[in-house]
Amino acid sequence: ITTVKSIIYSQHGDPKDVIKIHTYTLNEPKNDEIILKTLAFPINPSDINQLEGVYPSKPEKTLKYGTNEPSAIAGNEGVFEIYQIGPNVSKNFKIGDRVIPLGANFGTWTSHNIALEKDLIKLPSDLSIVKSATISVNPITAYQLVNNYGLIKGDWLIQNAGTSAVSQLVSQIANVKGINVISVIRDRDNFDEIAQKLIDQGAKKVISETENSNRDISKEISSLTNGKLKLALNSVGGKSSSNISRKLVENSTIITYGGMSKQPVTLPTSLFIFKNLKSIGYWVTEITKKDPSSKIHAIKELIKLYQNNQLKELEVVENIWKFDEFNDEEIKKLVEIALDNVSKGKQLIKI
Numbered sequence: 001i002t003t004v005k006s007i008i009y010s011q012h013g014d015p016k017d018v019i020k021i022h023t024y025t026l027n028e029p030k031n032d033e034i035i036l037k038t039l040a041f042p043i044n045p046s047d048i049n050q051l052e053g054v055y056p057s058k059p060e061k062t063l064k065y066g067t068n069e070p071s072a073i074a075g076n077e078g079v080f081e082i083y084q085i086g087p088n089v090s091k092n093f094k095i096g097d098r099v100i101p102l103g104a105n106f107g108t109w110t111s112h113n114i115a116l117e118k119d120l121i122k123l124p125s126d127l128s129i130v131k132s133a134t135i136s137v138n139p140i141t142a143y144q145l146v147n148n149y150g151l152i153k154g155d156w157l158i159q160n161a162g163t164s165a166v167s168q169l170v171s172q173i174a175n176v177k178g179i180n181v182i183s184v185i186r187d188r189d190n191f192d193e194i195a196q197k198l199i200d201q202g203a204k205k206v207i208s209e210t211e212n213s214n215r216d217i218s219k220e221i222s223s224l225t226n227g228k229l230k231l232a233l234n235s236v237g238g239k240s241s242s243n244i245s246r247k248l249v250e251n252s253t254i255i256t257y258g259g260m261s262k263q264p265v266t267l268p269t270s271l272f273i274f275k276n277l278k279s280i281g282y283w284v285t286e287i288t289k290k291d292p293s294s295k296i297h298a299i300k301e302l303i304k305l306y307q308n309n310q311l312k313e314l315e316v317v318e319n320i321w322k323f324d325e326f327n328d329e330e331i332k333k334l335v336e337i338a339l340d341n342v343s344k345g346k347q348l349i350k351i
């Protein structure tokens, strides 16, 4: 029998108000069941949106954890170690293996969970905990944005929120493929320092949002990219999206995958009429649901990039959940602090 502590919710609202710590037990695994012990999980924007009730994909709330109200375990991404296996589990999975969930809504903010073999992807045990815990959402998004929209060696793409985890991964993955990246970042006091860091990671040029809105830079970018700026990646919206789209050549595409400014995506009419601009969306959750093999493929490729040192580990802020020491109040406090700090860097909870 395994004692489990999970961060659960039964209502939606401010994450700190709706999460509760719930303790329950799991019996020995039967048939092809696998009991997992959590090693680490990040807090992603989508996890917060899910708790708020504004995210279209969500787990079904259930009474199976022994709560009074139907509840779900929070979290979608994380890395686990196989703790116990049922008698019919194949030889592919053994105790101690590192695994991640194949689908979304798995419930990763927990000390343990239970799964079937078909719901898991095995990772190499020498891939670091941080890399493993954060491989499913941002790296897959970046991998697919760079690889699935027809760009070839020598082409250029432009992206806003150049400092985001996804954008930093895009620059590194594009760099390996010989695709050139322009990153737009918000104005800041230490612009030069951050710009240099992004260039060291593989971006060819970094401009500020003020420059992004300035017509002179458009000429400079047009001569730099020489007719090959074919894709814009938008995770901000508002004016930022119109200003990146203006720099694209004819028949280009702008992909919206996030909306950090909370402003609608604004695009100049003329680009649709005179330049045949295409504006589409991207959602990793739906792509994986429709075609789970796309995730397995991206994971394999990302592992190679990590092993070849072509991709840096995401920078995270580690919050340690001392499983044997923390009482429920201390666990809740730890998660609350991490939630408070999400704007200061990607929060990872490690057990």
Ligand code: NDP
Residues within 6 Å of the ligand: 044, 045, 046, 137, 138, 141, 161, 162, 163, 164, 165, 166, 167, 185, 186, 235, 236, 256, 257, 258, 259, 260, 261, 262, 282, 283, 284, 285, 346
């Ligand atoms: P991070 O937390 O790493 O980065 C957030 C970024 O947003 C930073 O670049 C930050 O810039 C910028 N930002 C924050 N507030 C604003 C604002 N008000 N206006 C403009 N920019 C702002 O995020 P992730 O890399 O984890 O995620 C980035 C986006 O991608 C999110 O919107 C996320 O939901 C989305 N996403 C979408 C997926 C999909 O399938 N569609 C999958 C994965 C992520 P600064 O440095 O200036 O603060």
